[in-house]
Structures are given as structure tokens and as C-alpha cells.
Amino acid sequence: MDGARKAVVEAIHASPTQAVIYLSGGASQALGWLMSVPGASSTVLEAVVPYSRMSMVQLLGKVPASFAAQETSDNMALLAYNRALKLSTTGIPVSGIGFTGALASNASKRGEHRCYVSARTSQHMWRSNIILSKGLRNREEEDTLSSQLLLKGIATACNVSMDPLMELQENEIINEFKQSFDEDQELEQLISGQICMKVYSFDKGHVLERGRRVILSGSFNPLHDGHARLLEIASSIYENAFSCYEISAINADKPPLTLKQIKDRVKQFEAIGKTIIITNQPYFYKKAELLPDSTFIIGADTVARVVDPKYYGDNYERMLEVLLGVKQLGCNFLVAGRNVGSTFKVLADFDIPVQLEGMFSPIPETLFRMDISSTEIREKLH
Incomplete structure (x- = not known):
């Protein structure tokens, strides 16, 4: 690897952005360049090569119109971006990179030799592609060029500049496009x-570190002192954990939140300087898939619903299976006492299946009890 390319890789590793990379049909050298420079673990969360037809179909969840096309690399990048969100430390910028190509092989190709790169971040999708002069280079030489194109896509996602590709013919033009998303478009994509x-x-x-998350989920309509105090107490139980809030834009029993509702609620967390995650999953077993290695703070009233077979198709075994899956993802529940009707209920008031023991831990009433609710606050405001 030459000095200029090594400098680009070093700059990529020095950036805060972490990436998941999906590539097929070429650009294999790019992974070697990334991995051969110290600091790769700061950048690469995962790299997957869905090389066979069936592997690509399973990744995409469909048979693409063309395996080597910009639309396919776009879809790969979007899948990689969502994967990066799940694998990364909460709050660290991530990117999803997709590459697909049709390069020189043992058998002569009828179509053009070409490659496509897509790089997705929270606010942008960068696209680039190039048609290579057929018969001009062997497979290794085409792979080198496609690897440079992929590296440039990764660099762009990390806000790192990189010189244009070298050794191109006059008729070999790199087509580049940038699509930007505003906040409303991002939230619409989420919903x-x-x-x-x-x-x-x-x-x-706050210095973000990889490790456990302590998450308080709710509608926060409005956010109040009880929420802040509860998260503070829970965070003190799990030292060095990253604490934050979570709202689902999708409700199991109500219409989705509107864009205005989401943005209005987000402003509450900006005011107190706390991270808020907006998801599209109303069920905790789905939240666990998005946010593994997390402790979810819930009220005693929620425990009753979490372990109620009614919410699992009236199937007790299904309930156990789902919640044991949550446990395998490294997630558990921290339970705060709460008024249910006119009675203050705690974890001990509910029957937890023996198979799930250890997944639910109480917050002692002596540490936290605050008989206040968002519903009561809303009623007083009206």
C-alpha cells in the first residue's frame, strides 16, 4: 500500500465514524488496506461478503433486478447502516457501505465491467459508479481500481478527503451523486x-464508551422530574453504564406519533442535555434486538404486561421463548414501584416465571418512589 493510501486509511481510523461494510463482486483489497493499518477496530464494526447469489438474496430479502447495479448497492448500504446502528456505541456516528461490481473473470462477460458504491450516514447517501474499459485490465487490476472506489466511499462517509482514482482512461468517468436528508425525511424513514x-x-x-446502556423508555408527554430521578437512580446501580431515554414512534394501540410530536418531545431532552433514541418498535423484545446489552427501566405496571401471555398470542411457551431471547441478547429489566390503581405495586407483587428469574431486578422503594405521572400533569394543564 502506497503512502497516500495509507494516510487516507489512517485518517479514516482517526475519525469517530464506525462502519458496517457489505461488498460483493470485487473491491476485496479495500478490506486488506483497512485491516492492515492500526486502528481498524475503531472504524470497522463488521464486514460481510455476500458473494454467492443465494447469499445476496438472503441479505437483501429479495432477488434484485440486477446484482451489479446502483440500486443494489443502495440497498446494501441501507442494510449496513441499520446494522451499524445496532452494533455501535449509542451516539457515535455510523455509516453503512455497500459495494457491488461485475469485474473481469475466467469467463468472458457479455455486459460491461462496472462497479457501484453507496455510503449511507444519518443525513446523506453518497453514490458513485464507474464503467471500466473492457479488456484493458486483468481481474487484479480491476479489483485494485474498484477497491480505490470503495475506499473513497468510506472516506467520504468519514469526512476524509481522498484524491481521485489513478490510472483511468479518458472515457472512464466516475459518476458521483449526493442525496441529503433533513430531519423530517429521516423521521419519515424511521416511521x-x-x-x-x-x-x-x-x-x-460526555465521553461515549462501548459498554452497557441503561435505558428509560416511555412516551414522555411530558418529561418530568420523576423520569429524571428514576434514570439517575438506575444509573447509580450500574456504574459506568451509558444512560439515555427512548421513545417509540410506533404505538401498539395508537396511531404513530406525528413528526411534530416527535420533535417537540425531543426538545425536552435537549433542554436537560440527555441522549434520546427514537425507535419504531413498541415491544421490548424488539427494542432488545435494536439495543442489545441494555438494561430497560420499567414500572411495576409494565411488568404485568411483559410477562402476560396475552401479548404473545395467549401462548405461555411463546412468552418464555421470546423473553429468553431477550436475555440472550444481554438485556434485562430494572423495575421501579408504581401506583396501579390506588395501590403502590412493586416487583414482588407479580409472579415471574422461574425460567426468567434474574432478568427482573427491583429498585427498592427506599431509593425511588415518586407518585407522579405524565397523565396527571397533562390533566392539570387542561
Whole structure:
């Protein structure tokens, strides 16, 4: 690897952005360049090569119109971006990179030799492609060029500049496009299921580290002192954990939140300097898939619903299977006492299946009890 290319890789590793990379049909050298320079673990969360037809179909969840096309690399990048959101430290910028190509092989290709790169971040999708002069280079030489194109896509996603590709013929033009998303478009993509979450990081001066998360989920309509105190107490139980809030834009029993509702609620967390994650999953077993290695703080009233077979198709065994899956993802529940009707209920008031023991831990009433609710606050305001 030459000095200029090594400098680009070093700059990529020095950036805060972490990436998941999906590539097929070429650009194999790019992974070697990334991995051969110290610091790769700061950048690469995962690299997957869905090389066979069936592997690509399973990744995309469909048979693409063309395996080597910009639309296919776009879809790969979007899948990689969602995967990066799940694998990364909450609040760290991530990117999803997709590459697909049709390069020289043992058998002569009827179509053009070409390659496509897509790089997705929270606010942008960068696209680039190039048609190579057929018969001019062997496979290794085409792979080198396609690897440079892929590296440039990764660099762009990390806000790192990189010189144009070398050794191109006059007729070999790199086509580049940039699509930007504003906040409303991102949230619309979230509600529609294109992206799995959006993170608003308002923790000024907080050093993000990989590790456990303590998450308080709710509607926060409005956010009040009880929420803040509960998260503070829970965070003190799990030292060095990253604490944050989570809202689902999708409700199991009500219409989705509107864009205005989401943005209005987000402003509350900006005011107190805390991170808020917006997801599209109302159920905790789905939240666990998005946010593994997390402790979810819930009220005693929620425990009853979490272990109620009614919410699992009236199937007790299904309930156990789902919740044991949550446990395998490294997630558990921290339970705060709460008024249920006119009675203050705690974890001990509910029957937890023996198979799930250890997944639910109480917050002692002596540490936290605050008989206040968002519903009561809303009623007083009206």
C-alpha cells in the first residue's frame, strides 16, 4: 500500500465514524488496506461478503433486478447502516457501505465491467459508479481500481478527503451523486421502517464508551422530574453504564406519533442535555434486538404486561421463548414501584416465571418512589 493510501486509511481510523461494510463482486483489497493499518477496530464494526447469489438474496430479502447495479448497492448500504446502528456505541456516528461490481473473470462477460458504491450516514447517501474499459485490465487490476472506489466511499462517509482514482482512461468517468436528508425525511424513514432508529445526542462533554446502556423508555408527554430521578437512580446501580431515554414512534394501540410530536418531545431532552433514541418498535423484545446489552427501566405496571401471555398470542411457551431471547441478547429489566390503581405495586407483587428469574431486578422503594405521572400533569394543564 502506497503512502497516500495509507494516510487516507489512517485518517479514516482517526475519525469517530464506525462502519458496517457489505461488498460483493470485487473491491476485496479495500478490506486488506483497512485491516492492515492500526486502528481498524475503531472504524470497522463488521464486514460481510455476500458473494454467492443465494447469499445476496438472503441479505437483501429479495432477488434484485440486477446484482451489479446502483440500486443494489443502495440497498446494501441501507442494510449496513441499520446494522451499524445496532452494533455501535449509542451516539457515535455510523455509516453503512455497500459495494457491488461485475469485474473481469475466467469467463468472458457479455455486459460491461462496472462497479457501484453507496455510503449511507444519518443525513446523506453518497453514490458513485464507474464503467471500466473492457479488456484493458486483468481481474487484479480491476479489483485494485474498484477497491480505490470503495475506499473513497468510506472516506467520504468519514469526512476524509481522498484524491481521485489513478490510472483511468479518458472515457472512464466516475459518476458521483449526493442525496441529503433533513430531519423530517429521516423521521419519515424511521416511521416507514427504512431505518430502525435515530439518535439525538445531547450529552455535552460526555465521553461515549462501548459498554452497557441503561435505558428509560416511555412516551414522555411530558418529561418530568420523576423520569429524571428514576434514570439517575438506575444509573447509580450500574456504574459506568451509558444512560439515555427512548421513545417509540410506533404505538401498539395508537396511531404513530406525528413528526411534530416527535420533535417537540425531543426538545425536552435537549433542554436537560440527555441522549434520546427514537425507535419504531413498541415491544421490548424488539427494542432488545435494536439495543442489545441494555438494561430497560420499567414500572411495576409494565411488568404485568411483559410477562402476560396475552401479548404473545395467549401462548405461555411463546412468552418464555421470546423473553429468553431477550436475555440472550444481554438485556434485562430494572423495575421501579408504581401506583396501579390506588395501590403502590412493586416487583414482588407479580409472579415471574422461574425460567426468567434474574432478568427482573427491583429498585427498592427506599431509593425511588415518586407518585407522579405524565397523565396527571397533562390533566392539570387542561
